[in-house]
Structures are given as C-alpha cells and as structure tokens.
Amino acid sequence: MASAKSETGPSKSEPNPKPESGAKSATTSFDLVVIGAGPGGYVAAIRAAQLGMSVACIDKEKELGGTCVRVGCIPSKALLESSELYHESREAFAKHGVLFEKLHLDLDAMQKRKNDVVKSNTSGVDYLFKKNKITRFVGTGRITGPGRVAVEGSDKAGSDKAGADKIELTAKHVLIATGSVSAPLKGIELDGDRIGTSTEALTYSEVPARFAVIGAGAIGLELGSVWARLGSKVTVFEYMDRILPGMDAEISAEALKILKKQGLEFRLGSRVTAAKKRGKVCIVECDGKEPFECDRVLLAVGRKPNTQGLGLDSIGLALDERGRVPVDDHFATPVAGVFAIGDVIRGPMLAHKAEEEGVACVEHIATGYGHVNYDAIPNVVYTSPEIASVGKTEEELQQAGTDYKKGSFPFSANGRARALGQTEGRVKILADRTTDRVLGAHIIGPRAGDLIAEIAVSIDFGASSEDIARACHAHPTLAEAVKEAALGVDKRSIHI
DSSP: OOOOOOSOOOOOSOOOOOOOTTOSOOEEEEEEEEEOOSHHHHHHHHHHHHTTOOEEEEESSSSSSHHHHHHSHHHHHHHHHHHHHHHHHHHTGGGGTOOOSOOOOOHHHHHHHHHHHHHHHHHHHHHHHHHTTOEEEESEEEEEETTEEEEESOOBTTOOSOOOSEEEEEEEEEEEOOOEEEOOOTTBOOOSSSEEOHHHHTOOSSOOSEEEEEOOSHHHHHHHHHHHHTTOEEEEEESSSSSSTTSOHHHHHHHHHHHHHTTOEEEETOOEEEEEEETTEEEEEETTSOOEEESEEEEOSOEEEOOTTSOGGGGTOOOOTTSOOOOOTTSBOSSTTEEEOGGGSSSOOOHHHHHHHHHHHHHHHHHSOOOOOGGGOOEEEOSSSEEEEEEOOHHHHHHHTOOEEEEEEEGGGOHHHHHHTOOOOEEEEEEETTTOBEEEEEEEETTHHHHHHHHHHHHHTTOBHHHHHHSOOOSSOTTHHHHHHHHHHTTOOSOO
16 A cells, blocks of 8 residues: 555643543543554554554453454464364374274363463453553444444453443544445345354354354455364355365365365255254255255354444444445545544455554555555465465456466475375465565465465565565475475475
C-alpha cells in the first residue's frame, strides 16, 4: 500500500484513570480504541502501545485472542497434531521399529491437552496486554458517534462481578477488528450439537462413526482429517467440482488423491439443500440424490464479516455489497477517525493477514507510513501432508496473460522426506519468464506451512528464482526441495 503523511499522531497526554470495577458508568479517553481482541485487534493494540498511544481494547469474551486462538486456528492445530500422532502410531511407527503391545485412544486426554494449549495462548495475550499497559474491557463495543464507543453489558476486565451496564469511551481513533463468523447455508438446521460449525466439531466427547462435512475448504478438510484419523468415516460434500477452491488447481488435484487414499470420501458437485436431526441420526439432503445418514454434521462453507451491532449507522458508515467495511489503502473508512482491518474488510480471511494489517494501520496513524504486500501473504491448509501457497496460481497468471515459467520438485526425491517417511507431494515455483521474479509458489508435502515462508520473503523482496536457487540450503532438509524447484524453473534441478 502507498504511504502518505498522517495529519494526526498519538497523544502525548497522560491517559485518564481506568474505570473502577463494578461502576455503573464511567468515561475515559484514549488515543485508540480497538473493537475486537482477535489476532488483528490484539496485535494492533500492542503495536499502537509500543508507538506511544494510550490504547483500549474491547471484546465480549473474557479470554483474549478471538476466534482464532479460542475456537479456531489454535485448538484445531492442537487436535490435528494429536490425531496425526495417534494415526502415525497405528499406521507408521512399526516401520521405525517402534512397537506397541496395546494402543487405545483417550479422547478426553486429547481434548484436555487442546484446552491447555488454548489456555496458554489466551493467557499469553493477557500478559502482553498488561506488559504494554493496554486497558481492556469485557463487553460489546458499539460506536455511538464520532470518536465515541460504548462498552455494553460488562466492565473493565478482571472483575468477577456483574459488570457495568454501559461505559462510554472517547478516542481519537477507532479500529474495527471484529473478525468473522461461520457463514450459514439455507436448509441447514444448526443445533449446536449434532449439526454445528467448527466450534462444535472441536469439542466432541466421542468419535462420530459417520461424519458429514459440508464444504471442502481448509476448515472442512482439517477437521474432517482430525476425525478420520480418530476413526470416523468421513464424507465431504462440496458444491464445486474440486476441493480447495481458489488454490492452485494442480496442487488441489494432488491433495484430492492423497486425501482419498487416507479414507476420506468426496462428493463433489453436490449442492446440499438440507441437513436435519432426526433423533440421534442426521440427514443430509442433496439435489437429486438419496438422503445421506450420519451421526454428526459440520457446516464449513466459509465465513462472513462480523459487523452486527457495531453501530455503524450512527456514523453513516455503509457496508459494501458483501457485508464488508469499505476502507482505503491505509485501512481508513469513509468516516474520519474510523479504521478497519482483518476479516471485516476485503481480502482473504486469514489471521496473519489481519495481524499485518493491524500493524500497518496503527503505524500509518502514528508515523504516516504503513504497508502490506498482499502478494506475499501465505495460505496454509494443515492437513497431512500440509498444503501451502503464496502469490499467484497458474490459473491467475494464465487469466492475466502473464508469460511465466515453472519449476517443480517432488518430495520423493528429497533425502530428508525419505528419512521421515513422508514423500508425497511437491514444491512448485512460478516465475516471470522475462525477469525471473518469483510470482507464486505452491507446496503440498511435509511441513509445507513452514517451507512457504522462505518463498513469501523472496516475493516480498522481489527475488528471482535464481536467487533462491543460488542460496545454500542445509543438507539434509526439506528446504532443499524448495531450492531444487527453483533450479527447476530453468530446468537445471540436480536430483531429478
């Protein structure tokens, strides 16, 4: 994003006293009030405090971290890790000479570990707020006018008593970072138990024998993988004729083959019209097809901006046609002093994208400079193997008429992957045919989410495939596959 000098900066005045716990009303002023304590909101709050601003952050949950930390990214990755170890212990450990006389699943212990991981992360954010002297409020934030935000239904964090009915805050700048919620689908009767969203699918107390997943995006495939590893018969329904819409088609097709081998069943091109609970049995209905019976249903067709109840009408701020908050290149809305980042604005709904925007937004407010390179934001699906991408797909380059070249290298030819026993997948790098600048990369394979970082940095710095190819990579490592793919752009890979 381009930079321009800001006319306002952080106040140098001393912050007003914090509201007393349990008070029925209180007013205080801040340089910045952040509505939402997810990855975008809490990171923005911390960076603003580092820049000398007095900062308040409002969230309706007592535990900080938003959907990602509490009921999304973190707990799902904890279950993915645990379920993968369980699966490996059953299917692969014997090849390593690790044998068990008796193996069984303790789902309660697995769920407890997940909860402990979540608690560690939420507590960590709470510590960072205290360290950076950020005032936090537990309640619902609602904009009531220019520079005014009401905290309704609670009080300053830390009180176990019923909170204040309403606390009025004033701020030079207000940042909306309220994230997203699960998108609904007509005909799906959510009951918060048998038929639910990812929130419920993270907390099952028993492994469902038959598990239906509606949506073959990242959330559906990750949670489908968790329960498949633990013993469920998983069937994935997807409206499109492919999984992972939006990702590189070649990598998506390879992922489909691998996941099928793992036992997941896919019904592509299926438009789900209903999902209903009938006693302890769930019925999923699709156009022109026989109803499907299962024990639990996960609705994972995407997410939508969480903008309800923000009071945007009070300041004349209208949402766009997709329910998003409109912003300029510096995250400023059409209303002076009001900004927005993350899932409520345009772009991919990714926690790390929200973090980068939060930092760029408050840095621009404070210094006049702030930038996010959207071509260098990676996307990762934490199945096994992992799937990661950054930059342009082949389909996007073809549609744009960009002349490109590509290099590809299979993990089956990588020494470390062989030692790990994880040889499925490949690294693919796309570069401009004339300049050799890296335009995109797509990986399916072991630790793809870690490997993609090198290529994200390369894109951010405008590197060429030759730059990656000439950099020395330690041996034996998975990262050598990245080097080999970069060599392959000029058809000079060594090990294939």
